[in-house]
Amino acid sequence: MSKIHLLDPRLANQIAAGEVVERPASVVKELVENSLDAGARRVDLEIEEGGVKLIRVRDDGAGIDKDDLPLALSRHATSKIAALEDLEAVASLGFRGEALASISSVSRLCLSTAVAGAETGWSARSEGRDMAAVVAPVAHPQGTTVEVRDLFFNTPARRKFLRTEKTEFNHLDEVVKRQALGRYDVGFSLRHNGRAVHSLKPAASQLEQERRLASVCGPAFMENALFLDRSAIGLRLWGWVALPSFSRSQADLQHFYVNGRYIRDRLVAHAVRQAYRDVLFHGRHPAFVLYLELDPASVDVNVHPTKHEVRFRDGRAVHDFIFRTLHKVLADVRPDTAPQAAS
Ligand code: ADP
Ligand code: MG
Numbered sequence: 001m002s003k004i005h006l007l008d009p010r011l012a013n014q015i016a017a018g019e020v021v022e023r024p025a026s027v028v029k030e031l032v033e034n035s036l037d038a039g040a041r042r043v044d045l046e047i048e049e050g051g052v053k054l055i056r057v058r059d060d061g062a063g064i065d066k067d068d069l070p071l072a073l074s075r076h077a078t079s080k081i082a083a084l085e086d087l088e089a090v091a092s093l094g095f096r097g098e099a100l101a102s103i104s105s106v107s108r109l110c111l112s113t114a115v116a117g118a119e120t121g122w123s124a125r126s127e128g129r130d131m132a133a134v135v136a137p138v139a140h141p142q143g144t145t146v147e148v149r150d151l152f153f154n155t156p157a158r159r160k161f162l163r164t165e166k167t168e169f170n171h172l173d174e175v176v177k178r179q180a181l182g183r184y185d186v187g188f189s190l191r192h193n194g195r196a197v198h199s200l201k202p203a204a205s206q207l208e209q210e211r212r213l214a215s216v217c218g219p220a221f222m223e224n225a226l227f228l229d230r231s232a233i234g235l236r237l238w239g240w241v242a243l244p245s246f247s248r249s250q251a252d253l254q255h256f257y258v259n260g261r262y263i264r265d266r267l268v269a270h271a272v273r274q275a276y277r278d279v280l281f282h283g284r285h286p287a288f289v290l291y292l293e294l295d296p297a298s299v300d301v302n303v304h305p306t307k308h309e310v311r312f313r314d315g316r317a318v319h320d321f322i323f324r325t326l327h328k329v330l331a332d333v334r335p336d337t338a339p340q341a342a343s
Contacts, residue, residue: 010105013075013101013105014102014155017103017105020099021151022161023051023161024050024055024151024171024172025051025171026175027103027107028047028055028057028172030094030100030103031103031148032176033093033094033099034094034099034144035057035061035144036093036179037061037080037093037094038059038061038062038144040060040143041186041202043179043187043188044057044058044188044189045176045191046058047169047190049165049193050164050165050172050192051169051172052151052152052165052168053150054147055146055147055148055172056145056146056148057145057146059145060141060142061143062142063113063142063143064111064115064144065115069111069113069122072100073101073124073126074097075097075101076096076098076101077101078094078095080092080094080095080097081095087302088297089295089296089297090296090301091259091296093260093261093307100146103148104126104133106152106158107149107152108125108126108127108149108153109126109127109148109149110147111125111144112140114142114143118142120137120138120139121138121140121141122135122136122137123135123138123140169192173192173198176188177198178255179262180216181212181213181216181217181255182257182261183260184203184204184212185204186202187200198215198216200212206227210222213240217253221240221246221253224245224246226240226329227240228325233317233321234294235294236291236294237290237292237293238290239288239290240288240289240290241286241288242287242288244280247285247287249283249285253285253288254269254285254286255288255289256268256269256288256290258292258294258301259292259296259299261310262308265309267315268292268319271318271319271320271322271323271326272288272290272322275326275327275330276330279330279333292318292322294318298312298313299311299312300312300313
């Protein structure tokens with residue numbers, strides 16, 4: 001008798017969900033990325049009980065065609081890439097076609113959407129039980145709303161790993177802040193248990209961007225930050241670095257984006273640390289919000305399902321450029337702002 005069988009699709013999705021859906025914050029990351037990929041100009045989030053009870057993400061993006069709706073919830077279904085070559089210069093945040101399938105397999109998901117000029121909107125519901133979504137007409141302005149209720153209701157082993165409401169919300173808030181700093185041109189709002197946490201208008205000018213930064217990272221960061229913008233050898237680095245005098249006891253105010261994508265990368269971390277080495281006391285951490293822009297073909301984002309890691313084609317050049325740029329900026333700081341412990 002044969003011992004090998006294909007996994008039931010729902011089980012396969014739940015296993016895959018283990019990679020991308022760790023906690024409410026990961027759901028928010030995936031849903032907001034989808035909104036941004038859909039060209040949203042504003043993204044509104046409504047959260048209940050740290051995201052375990054409800055995560056609602058509403059956008060004014062392109063929406064989804066009725067015929068595409070069941071596919072949107074299927075695994076390995078994406079509108080963002082079609083061939084391997086597309087991966088080499090992928091400009092969208094998503095491309096794996098996994099998030100909605102994974103999330104819907106471990107929650108009660110309802111997606112409502114409407115495309116421009118449509119007579120009606122459509123909703124698709126999937127209760128985590130079977131993958132066949134129920135599609136029905138619904139009133140919805142152009143854009144998409146995804147509601148995720150009762151995360152992990154059918155996977156008790158995963159639910160056990162969730163922390164307190166406050167901890168889960170802090171993780172989730174951190175994700176929203178990262179995304180808000182990744183896209184100044186998009187408005188964001190976040191409400192938790194009916195209370196407004198963030199309300200961020202689109203920020204076009206540098207002044208408006210700095211206002212958003214002050215609101216997200218705290219006014220003290222902004223008061224102690226230097227703006228920089230340097231380009232060389234096909235690389236551009238811009239953003240804000242805190243004066244050494246505004247060092248932190250933890251590495252909790254470090255945002256680095258590669259082509260608009262928030263990443264954590266050892267090579268980048270090393271380059272920044274080296275640049276601050278002579279001006280920071282031992283054990284202190286720099287604060288920064290930096291954006292690296294380069295040809296998408298010279299960076300591989302398909303290293304990990306959460307896409308927090310990247311691989312640079314010429315890591316050495318990237319490292320040296322970041323180090324030299326920051327080193328120069330910090331060396332130009334007046335000596336009367338030399339290291340002092342703060343925070
Ligand atoms: P991926 O983002 O990797 O393509 P997802 O599972 O996150 O995979 O989404 C599947 C597809 O559903 C997307 O490719 C996109 O076409 C559509 N989609 C998801 N969310 C939205 C949204 N907020 N607005 C418009 N289309 C969306
Ligand atoms: Mg996605």
